[in-house]
Amino acid sequence: MLRFRDIVGHQGQIELLRRAVQRDRLHHAYLFVGPEGTGKRTVATALAAAVQCPDGAGDACGECASCRCIDDRNHPDVHWLEQRKGKRDIAIEQVRGLQRDLALHRFSGKKKIAIVDPLTLMNLHAQNALLKTLEEPPGESLLILVADSTGGVLPTVLSRCLRLRFSPLTVEQAAAVVARRKEVPEDRALLLAALGYGSLGRALAGNDEGVLEERRECFRRLAGLAVDDMRGITALAEEMGADREKTLRFLEWVKGWLRDIMVLQVTGSPSAIYNRDLLEPLGRAAAERRVSQSTEALAEIDNATRAIHRNFNRRMVLEGFIPRLLA
Secondary structure: OOOHHHOOOOHHHHHHHHHHHHOOOOOOEEEEEOOOOOOHHHHHHHHHHHHHOOOOOOOOOOOOHHHHHHHOOOOOOEEEEOOOOOOOOEOHHHHHHHHHHHHOOOOOOOOEEEEEOOHHHEOHHHHHHHHHHHHOOOOOEEEEEEEOOOOOOOHHHHOOOEEEEOOOOOHHHHHHHHHHHHOOOHHHHHHHHHHOOOOHHHHHHOOOHHHHHHHHHHHHHHHOOOOOOHHHHHHHHHHHOOOHHHHHHHHHHHHHHHHHHHHHHHHOOHHHOOOHHHHHHHHHHHHHOOHHHHHHHHHHHHHHHHHHHOOOOHHHHHHHHHHHHHO
């Protein structure tokens, strides 16, 4: 059970929320916005626990029945609205079900709480339905909306939420936790933290030499592809599209690679790059590519990532994306 005081980073946001819980001055709806993997859902869950905990003073105790129920995701007054398995979006029927839940009397908690994650997968019909709840929230209710960005979110929904922005952790923050929890040397922890791109969860999960070698091989293959090599592009798309997790990991790798190229192009310094073990090929790519190519490719990554989250055909998405990356 993570409490506010256990969370690494985001101290400004956490202190604002902690004081609001202490003073019982919470806004009726929050929107947590920031890159994937930065801890938005963790903070949302910690906020729900802090609100419901009978023993907390602005933070959850982590030990009472309420905290344990939230940790197990079976608290009767805390509801998660998420993408259903095999579905492309969060549908209006789910929002209506949530509205029925929020309209019921509290069972044991101090508030009826809903965590919507990710908001960006809620279709427009569902967003319009949610808007009614945001405009006329049930008594003693709290909505926490989680999103990687505000793209595709109705302005009317945005205007009714208190927005908190979450930034990636620094490499040093993540590395300190990785070194402690994984018991790895400092240089290894720094590499894993850098490859987590600000996500502590990815950094902790990345201590696998097989995955690291797969990443290096992926970049070798990309470097050897030409934009008109459809056989090679299709083969890479089929391999990287084997499953959803692998596809999203591939897109994150490419995003970090492009970001590093741009850092080298703009600053000429390798001190801030993520892929610290691939400095030589990064230097070559930085010399060969234009900055505009990388910025355009980064936009295409965002489009591809949204398509994968919406359960579009992974191989076809990558077959369309890789040539644009190489162009």
